[in-house]
Amino acid sequence: MPGLISRLARLFAGKPAEVHALMARNQEACAGLNQALPLAGHSFVVLDTELSDMDVKTGEILSIGAVRIEGLTIRPAASFSSLVRPTDMAATGSTLIHRLTPESLESAPALDEVLAAFIDWCGGAVLVGHYIDLDMGFLNREARRLFGQGLANPCIDTLRMAQAYEERRPNAYLGAHLDTLSYSLSSLSLRHGLPDFPRHDALADALQTAYLFLFLVKKMRGGRIVTLKDLWNAQRPRVGLG
Amino acid sequence: MEKALSTLGRTNENKFFFFLATYGLALATQGDPMARLNDPSVQPDFVQAYLKGVLPFSELDPETLAGLAAHCRVDFRPKGELIMDQGKTVLDAVHLVQKGGVRVFFREPDGTTTLLDYRGEKGFVGVASVFQGTPAEFSVETVEDTFFITIAREAFVALVAARPEAAGFFLRGFSENYLAKVFEELRFRREAGSRGGALYARPVGQTVRRSVVDTPMGVSLRRAARIMEEERVGSILIRDASGAAMGVVTDRDLRRAVALGVSVDAPVETMMSVPVESIEGSESNFEALARMMSRGIHHLAVTDQGRVSGVISSHDILLEQGVSPMTLYRRILDAREFDALYSLSGKLPLVVRALLDEGATSRDLNRLLTIMSDAILRKVLELLHRAYGPTPVPYCWLVLGGEGRGERNLASDQDNALIFEDREDEIILRAADIFFTALTKKAVEHLARCGLPRCPGGLMADNPALRLSLAGWTGRFAALTAEHRPEEVARHAACFDFRAGHGQASLALALRERVTALARDRDFLARLAEPCLEADAPLSFFRNFLVEQDGAHQNALDLKRRGIAVFVDFARVLALKHTVPETGTLPRLTRLAEMGVLPVDLAREARDSFAFLTQLRLSRQLARSEAGQAPDHFIDPAALTDLERRMLKDSFGLVRRMQDFLKMVLKEGPRPGAGE
Numbered sequence: 009m010p011g012l013i014s015r016l017a018r019l020f021a022g023k024p025a026e027v028h029a030l031m032a033r034n035q036e037a038c039a040g041l042n043q044a045l046p047l048a049g050h051s052f053v054v055l056d057t058e059l060s061d062m063d064v065k066t067g068e069i070l071s072i073g074a075v076r077i078e079g080l081t082i083r084p085a086a087s088f089s090s091l092v093r094p095t096d097m098a099a100t101g102s103t104l105i106h107r108l109t110p111e112s113l114e115s116a117p118a119l120d121e122v123l124a125a126f127i128d129w130c131g132g133a134v135l136v137g138h139y140i141d142l143d144m145g146f147l148n149r150e151a152r153r154l155f156g157q158g159l160a161n162p163c164i165d166t167l168r169m170a171q172a173y174e175e176r177r178p179n180a181y182l183g184a185h186l187d188t189l190s191y192s193l194s195s196l197s198l199r200h201g202l203p204d205f206p207r208h209d210a211l212a213d214a215l216q217t218a219y220l221f222l223f224l225v226k227k228m229r230g231g232r233i234v235t236l237k238d239l240w241n242a243q244r245p246r247v248g249l250g
Numbered sequence: 251m252e253k254a255l256s257t258l259g260r261t262n263e264n265k266f267f268f269f270l271a272t273y274g275l276a277l278a279t280q281g282d283p284m285a286r287l288n289d290p291s292v293q294p295d296f297v298q299a300y301l302k303g304v305l306p307f308s309e310l311d312p313e314t315l316a317g318l319a320a321h322c323r324v325d326f327r328p329k330g331e332l333i334m335d336q337g338k339t340v341l342d343a344v345h346l347v348q349k350g351g352v353r354v355f356f357r358e359p360d361g362t363t364t365l366l367d368y369r370g371e372k373g374f375v376g377v378a379s380v381f382q383g384t385p386a387e388f389s390v391e392t393v394e395d396t397f398f399i400t401i402a403r404e405a406f407v408a409l410v411a412a413r414p415e416a417a418g419f420f421l422r423g424f425s426e427n428y429l430a431k432v433f434e435e436l437r438f439r440r441e442a443g444s445r446g447g448a449l450y451a452r453p454v455g456q457t458v459r460r461s462v463v464d465t466p467m468g469v470s471l472r473r474a475a476r477i478m479e480e481e482r483v484g485s486i487l488i489r490d491a492s493g494a495a496m497g498v499v500t501d502r503d504l505r506r507a508v509a510l511g512v513s514v515d516a517p518v519e520t521m522m523s524v525p526v527e528s529i530e531g532s533e534s535n536f537e538a539l540a541r542m543m544s545r546g547i548h549h550l551a552v553t554d555q556g557r558v559s560g561v562i563s564s565h566d567i568l569l570e571q572g573v574s575p576m577t578l579y580r581r582i583l584d585a586r587e588f589d590a591l592y593s594l595s596g597k598l599p600l601v602v603r604a605l606l607d608e609g610a611t612s613r614d615l616n617r618l619l620t621i622m623s624d625a626i627l628r629k630v631l632e633l634l635h636r637a638y639g640p641t642p643v644p645y646c647w648l649v650l651g652g653e654g655r656g657e658r659n660l661a662s663d664q665d666n667a668l669i670f671e672d673r674e675d676e677i678i679l680r681a682a683d684i685f686f687t688a689l690t691k692k693a694v695e696h697l698a699r700c701g702l703p704r705c706p707g708g709l710m711a712d713n714p715a716l717r718l719s720l721a722g723w724t725g726r727f728a729a730l731t732a733e734h735r736p737e738e739v740a741r742h743a744a745c746f747d748f749r750a751g752h753g754q755a756s757l758a759l760a761l762r763e764r765v766t767a768l769a770r771d772r773d774f775l776a777r778l779a780e781p782c783l784e785a786d787a788p789l790s791f792f793r794n795f796l797v798e799q800d801g802a803h804q805n806a807l808d809l810k811r812r813g814i815a816v817f818v819d820f821a822r823v824l825a826l827k828h829t830v831p832e833t834g835t836l837p838r839l840t841r842l843a844e845m846g847v848l849p850v851d852l853a854r855e856a857r858d859s860f861a862f863l864t865q866l867r868l869s870r871q872l873a874r875s876e877a878g879q880a881p882d883h884f885i886d887p888a889a890l891t892d893l894e895r896r897m898l899k900d901s902f903g904l905v906r907r908m909q910d911f912l913k914m915v916l917k918e919g920p921r922p923g924a925g926e
Contacts, residue, residue: 081400082324084297203349203397205296215296219397222326227395231328 028155030124037132038160043237047225050236052077052164053088053133054218056210057143060094064145068094069119072126073210075218076133080225082218088129089211091116120154127151130161134236138193138217139167166217169224169243170196176229196220297322300399304346304372305896306416314409321405324348325398334376334390340383341376343400350396356388368393372892380406454538455531457567458552458560464489467496471521472514475504485549485561488522495558497522500549526551531559535567536605536614543579543621575601575618582625588696591629595700598622599660599875606872612865613836619658623702624649628752630696634689641689643682645670646758649751650709651744655818656834657864660871660881663703664694665744667716669723669757686717709744720757724764731774739777746778746822747833762831769826776916778826782819783912787812787905809867810883813901817860820908824848824915835860852904852911859901866894 027035041050055074061067069092076086093116116122137143140163148158170191190196193216197204202219205212225233228242298319301307307315325345327333334341336357347369354367354375366388369375379386380403410416464487465474478486478501485500496519503521512520528551529538538550542564552560564576578594578601585591601622602615610618631647651665652658668690673679690711698704711717718726733739746769750758769775788807807813821838824830830841836857843853871881890898 079323080325084295084322084324085320201349201395219324219326222324222397223395226326226328 027157030127031151031155031157031160034127034130035160038162039132041132041134041162041236043240044235046234047236047239048080051131051133052136052221053130053161054136054214054221055140055143056137056213056217057146058210059142059146062142064142064149067146068092068096069146069150070094070113071210072122073212073214074126074130075211075214077136077218077221080222082215082222084215087211087214088126090122090125092119092122093117095119119150123147123150123154127155127159130159133161135159135161135163136166136217136221137163138165138213138220140165164221164239164243166220166224167191169228170220172243173224173228193217193220295319297399300348303892305893309415310413314413318401318405318409321402323400323402325400327392327396327398329392329395331392332389333392334379334386334388336387336389337385339379339386341379341386342403344377344380344403344406345375345398345400347371347373347375348397348399350392350394352390352396353393354388354390363389381410452535453532454529454535454550454552454562455554455559457535458531458562462487462551462558462560464495465518466491467517467519469518470515471504471507471512471518474499474518475514483561484563486518487526487551487558487561488519495526495528495551497524498526498549498551498561499523502548523547526558528553528558529562530554536610538562539564539567539576540614540617540621543576575605575622579622579625582622582629585629585633588630588633588699591626591633591696592699595626598701599872602660602868603872603876606869612861612868615868616657616659616864619660620653620656623653623658624751626700627697630693630700631689631752634692634696638685638689641670641682642678642685643670643673644754644757645686646753646755647693647711647751648748648758650748653751654744654747654749654833656749657818659864659868660875661883663705664697665705665709666694666711666751667709667745667748668711668718669761670717670719671754671757672719672721687712687714690717707741709742720760723761727761727765727768731768731771733774734777736777736780739774740781743778743781743819743822746826749833766826766829766831770829772916775823775827779819779823779912779916782816782823783909785812785816785819785905785909787816787902806884807887808883809863809870809885813863813898813905814860814867814883816905816908817856817863820856820912823912827915849911852907855904856908859897859904862897863901866898
């Protein structure tokens with residue numbers, strides 16, 4: 009199968025006018041992914057973004073933070089973090105929420121620069137995020153706008169992992185209604201006794217998510233998650249519960 | 251398959267619900283107005299920040315620390331996972347517990363396991379295995395879901411190779427540097443009021459400001475007084491024809507000359523004090539003060555490699571100091587009534603605090619407290635003699651236990667006894683009994699009001715059983731060394747630490763000689779050693795609790811019973827076995843090592859541990875006393891710093907080694923050829 013993928017990739021690479029070189033590299037890097045390999049053999053990038061507005065139609069990315077996991081251990085030294093200069097300073101409504109001041113944002117690089125660097129930095133890693141749909145919605149929108157297409161990296165959502173994990177062990181929360189349990193990153197971290205990153209910028213939240221990811225990967229299904237495929241199956245909500 | 255994966259992050263169902271669940275709480279908690287500018291590029295590296303709080307990394311410069319942090323990873327191991335398997339696992343990274351905890355255990359050949367340790371946050375796992383690259387010598391298992399910061403083998407080995415202080419930390423149980431650091435930490439725990447100059451630890455040579463004022467012998471008293479006046483000094487050094495220091499004349503000597511009607515034209519050497527009490531300039535100010543106090547003088551010649559380079563007075567030292575132990579000591583000596591003595595005794599904690607802040611160690615402080623309480627004792631007896639007249643029979647007041655060892659602390663109680671000369675005459679003996687009964691009753695009462703509570707065990711001179719003649723005491727010790735009830739031996743163990751407190755010191759010395767001969771009995775020593783051998787040091791710390799042998803937690807530690815007493819007992823048994831005359835624990839250990847009967851390493855570590863434990867106790871007692879609480883021997887493990895915790899842990903570890911050594915030594919019996 010990797011052979012097929014690389015042939016496909018070469019096919020795409022043959023049409024340079026249609027595929028941005030950056031995205032071609034991204035596709036090439038993601039093409040060799042083998043789901044049957046043990047997790048320790050995969051590279052993961054745990055990411056978080058800060059947004060001016062949660063609406064994927066109007067919001068802008070204000071910062072990106074990410075940290076790498078290899079050999080199923082977090083590598084704090086391998087991290088990515090940058091602010092992004094918004095196109096519309098006046099409309100950055102969540103300034104207060106993120107404590108990002110106009111000064112710090114104005115001196116930041118523009119998104120095309122940051123995003124290009126980020127996509128290259130991720131390479132073929134599996135992307136992990138807490139409710140990553142939201143982050144990917146923005147990242148893919150911008151990647152399409154700037155570079156013609158979205159990211160090819162597969163994604164894993166720690167929020168869904170957490171739900172699947174807690175739904176499978178209802179005894180641990182006997183008496184608590186699952187639907188009222190908060191799945192926010194900080195609630196989950198508190199609930200499972202993870203080390204705490206009190207600051208809430210993109211990198212700190214990415215690190216916090218990385219801890220949650222490691223925790224869940226090794227705790228779900230009694231530690232029997234070995235391959236990427238196992239993980240993908242495990243994070244699916246159980247049918248009939250919800 | 252790829253298709254499935256690539257859609258993994260792209261489904262948008264329930265988006266709004268998730269959004270609220272995910273970010274709702276974050277929104278609610280992000281209103282911190284004090285938050286600093288949030289620039290991810292200045293986000294402090296959390297690994298580096300974490301290492302900064304862990305010994306020995308906290309000692310590294312930021313650059314080295316950042317380099318080390320770059321080689322760190324974060325690993326997660328669920329509860330119940332074997333991190334190290336005895337004889338099998340070779341770790342490729344040192345593991346530091348970030349959150350959670352592990353249990354370290356040894357698997358015996360018969361399949362049972364022995365618990366060695368619990369390690370919680372900031373605890374190391376696998377150092378030895380990583381160092382040596384050999385399979386683990388024991389097993390380690392997580393007892394909770396545990397996050398580790400791991401340090402790659404190469405980075406760890408490189409650090410240890412480049413940083414001897416870090417190597418020392420891992421390779422030796424104790425490092426003197428860290429001991430010094432603990433002391434510093436203890437000293438500066440109370441930030442306010444500390445001027446931090448470590449004045450008392452400073453060499454006395456640095457406190458001497460002026461060059462020496464001297465005069466050749468033969469000049470007149472008037473001439474000497476004029477020189478002193480011109481130079482504005484309180485003392486002058488008299489040199490002989492060769493230029494060597496002969497003696498010293500002080501203000502006080504001049505006053506004496508006037509009072510005695512000595513001619514001002516008389517040669518100066520008629521009034522000089524000889525020999526010149528001197529101190530080498532490299533000794534500490536504290537040592538100088540202690541020497542002045544114990545000799546009852548106020549000036550010392552300061553020497554530089556044997557040559558007199560200056561004169562220092564107690565005043566010189568106290569001027570720089572403020573709260574003055576010398577003043578307190580002098581006022582104790584000058585006290586004319588008991589009430590004054592009581593209030594002066596109450597000032598002892600103040601002086602201890604001042605000294606502690608200025609850099610005195612527990613050894614200095616114990617000595618100071620001992621000097622002070624000896625002075626109080628002398629004063630009490632002196633005042634009593636003024637009321638009761640002289641003793642019918644020469645006697646010596648013996649101090650026992652902590653005071654006998656020169657290890658008084660703020661929660662010490664009285665341990666004392668009385669010994670008098672052997673007499674045949676019935677009448678004299680009866681007179682003596684009446685006299686001593688009254689004297690000791692009063693003395694014990696006054697001492698109690700001077701801050702030395704009565705001994706609950708009744709080991710006090712007002713107990714007739716502890717008021718004996720030399721022959722009586724010899725018989726008593728003979729009976730004690732033949733005693734078979736271990737609790738009786740244990741109850742009287744403190745008696746073996748007796749020392750002359752006041753009176754006829756020769757009596758105490760004579761008794762010491764006889765006791766030394768008696769106490770070498772092998773069976774007696776075995777009984778005496780029992781409390782030390784049976785003492786169970788806590789296993790370790792886990793979080794803020796002590797872990798006991800059986801794994802139970804406890805949140806108060808009796809420093810005396812669980813720690814200090816074990817060292818005292820250990821040193822006592824060995825000192826008696828090897829006829830070491832010293833009574834102090836530190837001098838005993840030093841002496842035993844010098845004699846070659848105690849391994850030098852063990853002696854050094856025991857001394858360090860003992861000094862640490864007594865210092866810890868004293869600083870805690872002081873804090874309690876300053877808070878208006880009664881000083882005691884307990885500490886709360888939760889209130890310990892990381893460093894103190896490590897030192898305590900090492901001390902507990904040492905207890906087991908000391909016990910093993912003692913067991914081995916007692917089996918050997920008396921050394922051949924060491925007979926009387």
